[in-house]
Amino acid sequence: MQKKESFIVNRLKSVGYAFKGMLILIKTEASIKIQVFIAIAVTIAGFYFEISKTEWIAQLAMIGLVMSIEGINTAIEYIADFIHPEYHKKIGLIKDISAGAVFIASIVAVIVAGIIYIPKFL
Numbered sequence: 090m091q092k093k094e095s096f097i098v099n100r101l102k103s104v105g106y107a108f109k110g111m112l113i114l115i116k117t118e119a120s121i122k123i124q125v126f127i128a129i130a131v132t133i134a135g136f137y138f139e140i141s142k143t144e145w146i147a148q149l150a151m152i153g154l155v156m157s158i159e160g161i162n163t164a165i166e167y168i169a170d171f172i173h174p175e176y177h178k179k180i181g182l183i184k185d186i187s188a189g190a191v192f193i194a195s196i197v198a199v200i201v202a203g204i205i206y207i208p209k210f211l
């Protein structure tokens with residue numbers, strides 16, 4: 090019983106740390122601020138154009154994908170700066186690849202947005 094309680098308490102603590110991390114990310118990262126703005130804008134657009142359930146799922150999946158990869162990218166940048174604050178070709182490569190992952194997700198998100206919204210204007 091004691092063990093089960095501490096397991097639940099530990100899980101709750103982990104959620105707390107993760108929530109703190111999410112707030113730090115939103116407060117400190119310029120790119121995620123833009124992504125939050127876009128997420129709010131497309132959510133408003135979703136209600137305005139009364140998009141279908143499937144379109145909501147695709148839109149929310151893209152928002153989650155872009156923002157979570159941005160979070161991982163930010164963490165990689167922090168690790169890179171922590172382990173090697175000075176200029177290094179390899180650090181540049183690591184950061185570029187990490188940013189490239191966000192770019193891939195963003196391109197797919199723009200395509201999905203196009204599939205949902207372009208027909209609404211035609």
Ligand SMILES: Nc1ncnc2c1ncn2[C@@H]1O[C@H](COP(=O)(O)OP(=O)(O)OP(=O)(O)O)[C@@H](O)[C@H]1O
Nearest residue numbers: 120162166173174175176177178180181184185188
């Ligand atoms: N220590 C370094 N050594 C070599 N190149 C670096 C180094 N730090 C940054 N760079 C280069 O500068 C780019 C931007 O790095 P920076 O850490 O400023 O990311 P950022 O502009 O905050 O990115 P994001 O917009 O994804 O948050 C990297 O992708 C890399 O090409």
